[in-house]
Amino acid sequence: MAAMDIHHPLALAFGIMGNIVSVLVYFAPAPTFYRIYVEKSTAGFDSFPYAVSLLSAVLWIYYALVKSHSFLLITINSLGCLFQTIYLTFYLVYAPRKARIETLSMVGMMNLGVSALVVGITYFPFRGETRVRVVGWICVAVSIGVFAAPLRIVVRLIKMK
Template sequence: MTGTMAHLTLAFGILGNIVSFMVFLAPIPTFYKVYKKKSTEGFQSAPYVVGLFSAMLWIYYALLKTNVLLLITINSFGCVIETVYIAFFLFYAPKKARMESLKLIILLIFVGFGLIVVLTQFLASGVTRGVIVGWICLVFSLCVFVAPLGVLRQVIKTKSVEYMPILLSVALTVSAVMWFFYGLLLGDFNIAIPNVLGFTFGIIQMILYLVYRNNKPVTNEKIVGIGKIITELGEQKTPEFKDQKVVDVVLKLNDFKSADILPVVAKNAHKLDHVATEPQALHKMPYHTIEVGA
């Protein structure tokens, strides 16, 4: 029985490594786009910094244990690939995004991880040190697995799965299953418990995908409509700018929420430059007809 358990543990650990390896490689298409455009655009570095911190934390925990070599192998690869992603991001990011990323790296990697190592080394010893680090890993992993709640909320709100990559959701769910059984067979609940949450959220994501997979995103249709209205307003460049045209456009915009309008207005601001230079055209504009609210 002991031999069978050992073989099962090894099998789940290897499968966990394989699936997690593919999950770590998932952002490559994103960074290929960054490379092609020579810009990070709206992408954030936070997921990769958090990924690096998590990998480092699990390696530290594994080094305090004696039988979790497969936890070290995958997280070592995770440290390397996340570092590459972060370096790539910093190279192509604008100055403001680069500075924010560096602050996060210093705060989480150097200060956060550094304090965990120093405090556990000096204030704890032996088995107690491993227990403390295990609890830190457990709590942090639970926080990371809660992150998809934002995606689930967006899917339910928009009734669209446009921003929920199903292949990644499936891979994360399978990974959670593999690591759950690996931790369970080892008797290490610091590994097993967080993956219960990961598996649960993964199943919910797949159910939502099946429910909304054929729905068209409503928000996109609204944005297209807003864009057309703003373009229509922007085309009125003649000195004889008609007040009635402005009123018609404002009444149309009144049908949309401010959350839909603002991003498109910002994107099309150049089309409205002439309004700022021709203020006399707007002196009769009924501002009270625009409702700003959720």
């Protein structure tokens, strides 16, 4: 239990509750992807929210590594990476060719390019607590993007009407 050495029992309790809620959030798209699997078609679904969520999980893992002693963050975001990768794989299997290419390039740019950029601009110029704060704020901004990403679909629907 040394990896979960949290000085405040309340912090540990809320961390565990947060992980439980996060697991439920990661399961939320499962019915959509079951439908994609059954229909063998993405039926106009967008992969963008899942790509952004994958980026967020990757960056939170980086934050947890920079911060140290963040076992709960590493576990839930590793699970998040797994879920988003599975969802994106389902999407890629059943998406039309054009959507597949767009998704692969988007995931590549976001999860390789942006992740490498964040590591590059935070690892070398910053040290200690400053690095933790900077990476933390970047993660918060990307997390807001995770919840804003589905709005892209709403905007598209409004334009179609």
